[in-house]
Amino acid sequence: MTPDLAVSIGSLKLPNPLIAASGCFGYGLEYDQVVDLSLLGGVVSKGLFMTERQGHPPPRIVETPAGMINAIGLQGIGVHRFVKEKLPLLRERGARTFVNVCGTTLDEYVEVCKVLSDAEGVAAIELNISCPNIKEGGIQFGCSLNGTFDVVSAVRKATTLPLIPKLTPNVTDVASFAKAAEDAGADAVSLVNTFLALAIDVETRRPKISNVLGGLSGPAIRPIAVRMVWECYQLVKIPVIGMGGITDARDVLEFILAGSTAVQIGTQNFVDPFVWSKVLDGLKDYMTRHNVARLSDLIGAFDPTPPKATHP
Amino acid sequence: MTPDLAVSIGSLKLPNPLIAASGCFGYGLEYDQVVDLSLLGGVVSKGLFMTERQGHPPPRIVETPAGMINAIGLQGIGVHRFVKEKLPLLRERGARTFVNVCGTTLDEYVEVCKVLSDAEGVAAIELNISCPNIKEGGIQFGCSLNGTFDVVSAVRKATTLPLIPKLTPNVTDVASFAKAAEDAGADAVSLVNTFLALAIDVETRRPKISNVLGGLSGPAIRPIAVRMVWECYQLVKIPVIGMGGITDARDVLEFILAGSTAVQIGTQNFVDPFVWSKVLDGLKDYMTRHNVARLSDLIGAFDPTPPKATHP
Amino acid sequence: MPPIDIAARVIANARLSSDYSVLSLAAPEVGARTLPGQFVMIKPEGVTDPLLRRPFSVFEVLRNAQGAIIGVSILNKRAGPSTRRLYDLEVGDVVLCLGPLGQPFKTVASPAKAWMVAGGVGLAPFATLAESLAAGKTDTTLFYGARTGDELFYLDFFERLGVTLVLTTENGARGTKGRVTIPLEAGLKTLGTGDTAMVYACGPEPMLEAVAKLAARYHQPSQVSVERVMGCGLGGCYSCVVPVRHGGENANLVRSCLSGPVFDGAELVWE
């Protein structure tokens, strides 16, 4: 019996729960040479506005203990070029393409989503209301419950595509944001985006990246992200897509047990672009060892009974 | 010219900015054999309530990438035994003792502070309104601006000791909490306490520590903590005491440049109980190399001008 | 004497099996201070993942041909990332070694006998204890249980000291088949009134509990060395607590790094 890795996000069926995280996988096609895109559960595009953006000047990333800070600033080709240049190729590759949608205003979010609704080959929209690296829009919606509700509601009216707001962890109670998104008609939520962070070069007394502040990702943040996923899972009924510091199958399982229906892998792509097949093998191995027929049976299967103090 | 490491927190003068963080240094005396307590800027006691507490059952800690999660649950001997058994010995050692004060109610905070005000040898009160590991009290005050204002105001009336509320990072806008504390009469704020986190043993599907959730500390959180210190420094006039993942002199300088008047070292004590003299040497070396006579000149000296993209 | 932290060179790392090694460290100052049952907090230098040190019983206090103390060894069993890394170390690598820490075993003198009960890697604290008991000419027995015959180590060492060996293996390949508590109980039954056997135990928690309860049932004293996750080893973090009851008091959670790892078996509360 081969383990069944399939999961569903609303009406969207994925062959497995592994999705490439936005901003960590280019537009997907960059990885064409090293990964068979059709084997992934899905691919999230880089964040897209209506128009092209140059992003922030480099340096844009810096390493930190078990993590990295980035402030790319959403450099991107805009939704129109994406639909014309990238989407057809992604469809050819059999990728399930999630588009990460950005906006500086509520209207821009709606407009970008409309363009995507008219395009062919978009599996879902991931609504980026959580990028910490641009001043206007985005995070302003993501850090206010009303803002979250409003932008999700507005976009909901503009598209029938599966709608997945991506939440920021830089809030007191992330689950209430998941709830606001659910109430506004979201089909799922994804979390976490990066943690706002600062690294200073003590020799020059200057920031290490040009935008001063950036977003922290990687293994360092995983324990916080897992906690947040569990909080959201307990409060909302829509699927939760978890991410933050996933490096291997064990990390994926941690998120799934905590209540993730699917997961995204970001930073680990940079460390190991071949992570995907390793994680798929690791999941199958775990399911065989634990006699789990369907991975979806593990979603939220975390048992909060305290462990024993003693070692075997 | 020997570099001058002295810093002031209100009326309190410290010979150097290095303070042992609460819960990471027992009651100070445990480290008597390995560190000369009088050489430290200060020592913060474990969190103390009015009465003794047993804390949570073990396992109480687990490692994570570049960090650890703890849920000790504030096991402690209570303020009366502390004043009787520990304080006199700490005075003998020449330690500058900060007492980390906990409470399940506003009244308990006030009562504990009164006991300390009447005792001899307390340098300052660190008001713990940010421990993520106990349900009642504490964090409830620390996660609400009104709660923070109220508890600080109430304690302020009960003591003339330097009063330092310790802030939680698990909020949307930590600087507003620093402001609330300042408005309520705090002499300084300290931050960050730990980040609420969860680690799951995927083999057993159980939590790795008995309290299920715990607090993340260590190098992993440093870039977030530095950002928060800088935000607070820009908003309030009272001194900020920074901490989170400090391992060496460079990390200390990062916090000081970001606006910390003093810093606390927690988790690194476990890794290296001899960290103190190494950091002091590192600070002196930096000051000599950079021709800085007084360390206090570096407080907030971070220059947010973007760095160059190219390497030398 | 206060514990010290030595950046110790690896003198030898003898792999006893695919899981066990004896890692010898050039840390004379630690060796000179160590009493039987004490432990060290260890971490390879320059490694930041895992972040924390790990506790290990001092296995041997190492001496050169002239008898001068040159370091300590640990009996390391692969259990996870740190122990795996220690297993892989080579001569010349550097390990941070903080110690000695914790309360040692209390030795006994004739006519009391000393019975050491070791399960698997729980052998570790008994090499130095046996030396100390042998120096005092105490009649000493080692009850030593392992999974397989291949995992019974250092038998010559104990024989040379005059220690009586009682071996058990789970598969019966060597010594008696089954748990080490079976011959222990048989031994306890042979004791006459007035005979004292101090029962020392180190090994898996269920074994410790069984040994402490057996000793109590046969009215013999016991000292057990417990293992808890330890963040610091110095009393700083309160991660390592065990419930202990003195006399009729309520159980208290005490730090096993300071008040232990060796406890009176009668005072520990089994969870």
Next chain:
Amino acid sequence: MPPIDIAARVIANARLSSDYSVLSLAAPEVGARTLPGQFVMIKPEGVTDPLLRRPFSVFEVLRNAQGAIIGVSILNKRAGPSTRRLYDLEVGDVVLCLGPLGQPFKTVASPAKAWMVAGGVGLAPFATLAESLAAGKTDTTLFYGARTGDELFYLDFFERLGVTLVLTTENGARGTKGRVTIPLEAGLKTLGTGDTAMVYACGPEPMLEAVAKLAARYHQPSQVSVERVMGCGLGGCYSCVVPVRHGGENANLVRSCLSGPVFDGAELVWE
């Protein structure tokens, strides 16, 4: 051919000085695919700190006595934690080696000459380029500047290929004293109308800028290999962008891991 990732054993790690080493890796599949100027993303196996890989030019494509490709080497200069760790690696250690990546140099054929300008560790991509040019019998010169005479490496190698060497050191210990751009400009001045020298450059950014501008001033083409912090090397992260201007267009930030690291010196916008 697509890049591949090899868990490559260290075949040798020759320390050339206290800062430089040549690290040879058993990665035949990478070697077989590499074109001059391409790079690999490298990280010692099992190391989680630093987390990310680091970019290195392929220095040599290694062959055995029979001429079969057995791997690649990199010329490693200690700059921070990763390069320090690579410097310390021993034979048998394992390094993850992903590549080849990026755009190679375009070679030229007679009558055009090839002038390679290297500053310090910027020598790295020129060993394979020189081999390729030598195979094509192109008249090749290496302008090579270093801090000191001790940091001029592999001169024999280039001489054996018939490359003309023009050396400079900052302290004048060997070759001309001063910057490598001084003899380069002298050379450019000697070119007649109709002569073409393709100027290749790799080294510190100020040198690259000076070289590209000199080449342009003397109406010669240039190809420069730039260095930016690279998170992934595959086009995934957008960390490595440089401003490039084609013709009269506005400058665009393009990914130097995909469109570079080798760029037309006339198209780069200097910051």
